[in-house]
């Protein structure tokens with residue numbers, strides 16, 4: 156087995172080196188090491204090979220060759236994913252799109268940008284800024300993550316409630332199919348005739364094809380943006396305040412919540428001036444024309460006061476606005492400082508269930524003997540519980556995973572789902588059985604086969620093998636009863 | 637009323653007998669797509685009812701045959717709306733048909749399409765199975781987005797039985813402005829204005845006139861209106877009738893075939909006296925006898941696609957044709973959901 160693998164590695168490496176700069180065909184273990192995992196480093200695996208093609212023709216050739224030989228291909232962007240989606244396959248090739256880092260065109264009049272998949276999310280907005288435009292979806296990882304990865308995960312950010320997810324902001328993608336053919340999906344129009352295959356590609360986790368070019372819509376930079384920070388004595392009060400803002404007919408650009416543990420961690424990290432005595436904090440950003448922002452900032456501050464906010468602060472400058480956001484955007488690394496390790500979950504729930512879910516979670520926290528901090532895209536119900544643990548303590552990661560699984564099951568139970576923006580990958584593949592029944596999972600498999608009949612694109616991710624689902628459901632049932 | 641059981645039985649019957657189905661709501665969009673023949677009708681007009689509506693969650697779930705006027709009446713009670721402004725066609729348009737045809741009104745570039753708003757669906761696939769994809773929450777990336785895939789598929793991928801979608805609060809204020817302008821100048825000006833943070837909710841050119849609609853916070857609408865009156869000599873219009881006609885596609889009535897371009901918003905396209913440029917340039921309507929291939933090429937040049945929307949020979953193809961690779965993928969996806977080819981065969985393409 157090992158020998159056969161080494162032989163295949165040598166043979167494929169030689170074949171790739173025929174058309175790719177040999178420096179970018181990585182066969183040695185040491186240079187391969189950084190590719191063994193994505194942002195979820197608890198899951199790792201060494202690949203057969205890593206390749207970094209530099210041209211579209213090379214990508215096509217890699218795909219054709221792997222297709223002919225039945226070799227798995229795992230596309231990789233910046234490797235910031237949080238579901239082990241880009242984790243290598245031991246018999247497969249990691250196809251890195253890192254060399255595809257050019258912004259091809261920005262059309263200020265049509266407000267679009269055509270970019271290569273390896274371009275960093277933030278780089279799009281930076282390039283568009285000279286035209287007064289920016290790219291909407293802003294994952295907290297935006298300085299590092301790639302637009303190709305964003306498409307593959309249908310990533311969100313703190314401004315999704317008003318400006319949508321990746322799927323709402325991508326007009327068209329160029330895709331290399333599993334057999335190396337090139338196809339364009341979508342168009343520069345707002346819709347295209349025929350089946351909307353773009354709907355499938357967004358969030359497809361590298362299971363349906365390799366994204367080699369993306370055209371996105373750009374948004375006008377708001378004339379003004381301002382943020383209100385409010386501390387609340389209870390999670391319930393903060394949750395109710397979110398509902399009250401929506402009920403008043405206001406759709407904020409961003410509406411984020413943090414619980415007490417997250418506030419303390421973020422404040423220690425970013426010194427943003429967060430209220431340490433609050434049980435929950437809301438960050439509510441309004442943007443638009445100056446007149447609109449002034450009107451709604453006043454309205455939101457009033458609502459928060461009426462809902463029992465213990466403190467309220469309105470940003471008075473761009474510097475202050477950035478500082479207030481910094482605490483939220485660095486919440487993950489901040490929590491990383493107060494614990495040797497943390498595990499980030501990504502369930503979505505109906506907002507009305509927030510207080511119930513958080514209370515349940517605190518009880519589970521005691522049962523499992525693990526601390527949990529929560530950051531929450533409150534506007535759209537996307538919850539990120541961060542479970543704190545120590546990977547060096549035997550058994551603690553296993554307990555963390557069990558805790559995480561219980562949280563996701565709870566999200567489904569209250570009418571939500573197991574992942575709002577991080578994807579299924581390898582990490583949540585078992586929980587798919589909680590959200591979908593066998594007929595639905597079989598349907599997802601048939602869709603996968605429509606693009607990838609032999610199952611060589613990112614195998615083992617995204618959709619579970621049917622037999623495993625029954626096992627997992629039986630197991631999960633046994634645990635709760 | 638919930639007719640799912642009957643619908644499943646009809647689908648099972650169709651599979652068993654090999655008799656394909658023509659899926660139908662209230663028939664308000666019967667003119668879209670190709671004419672089909674020899675199909676048995678699968679009627680969803682009685683599969684109606686709002687299943688749940690939580691205004692504070694901004695989510696509604698309705699059975700596919702529910703009329704848009706009923707949906708809008710419920711939304712009105714809570715001062716909310718369907719942001720994609722889909723045509724009502726006298727109120728009878730159903731939510732299922734709206735999703736299947738992915739039609740939206742003038743607010744589309746800002747409010748999104750029903751394709752953007754759909755959060756989840758219940759479907760009957762071509763094996764007669766009842767499946768549920770997505771859900772009632774804003775964000776959900778578990779599994780492929782089979783719900784969104786239904787948008788524009790014209791019922792070729794399954795029977796949509798239930799739709800969950802996002803709704804939004806109504807804007808506080810709306811106002812209308814106009815300016816006499818050539819089509820070329822109008823396309824440039826509307827694109828430039830859309831690049832500012834003005835609260836635009838409509839940008840259309842028709843009969844030598846640029847029409848702009850502003851919706852949003854009272855203060856923003858008032859301020860922008862004053863600014864545009866000053867900077868561009870725009871004048872306030874009594875526009876509600878015009879924008880309603882535009883939404884209902886009434887401006888476009890006529891005897892000749894009607895063509896719809898979906899293109900790069902800033903593209904310069906041929907137009908004539910009764911052409912309409914909507915969606916800030918992304919959607920163009922043209923009337924007349926043309927060849928699909930000719931207009932396809934023009935649309936392609938402009939980065940988009942063409943549809944013979946209404947009238948003309950509808951036994952022929954009516955949409956831009958995909959290349960071989962895309963054709964193959966579409967066929968495979970169709971086969972994955974409808975292996976026996978029983979749902980609306982030929983409605984979208986003659987070959988599918």
Ligand SMILES: Cc1cc2nc3c(=O)[nH]c(=O)nc-3n(C[C@H](O)[C@H](O)[C@H](O)COP(=O)(O)OP(=O)(O)OC[C@H]3O[C@@H](n4cnc5c(N)ncnc54)[C@H](O)[C@@H]3O)c2cc1C
Pocket residue numbers: 193194229230231232233234235236237239240241252272293294295296299300301302303304305306307308309310311312313360361362364365366367487488576577580613
């Ligand atoms: C600190 C931190 C904060 C984060 N915050 C957010 C957040 O706020 N919102 C959010 O949504 N996510 C967030 N993430 C998750 C992550 O950044 C996103 O999922 C991101 O889109 C991944 O992009 P990437 O380029 O790193 O992709 P990778 O991790 O390299 O890959 C992710 C998946 O996409 C596939 N893929 C990558 N490129 C391609 C391509 N060109 N074609 C086909 N498939 C491809 C891979 O196979 C893999 O399955 C965060 C991550 C971190 C570490």
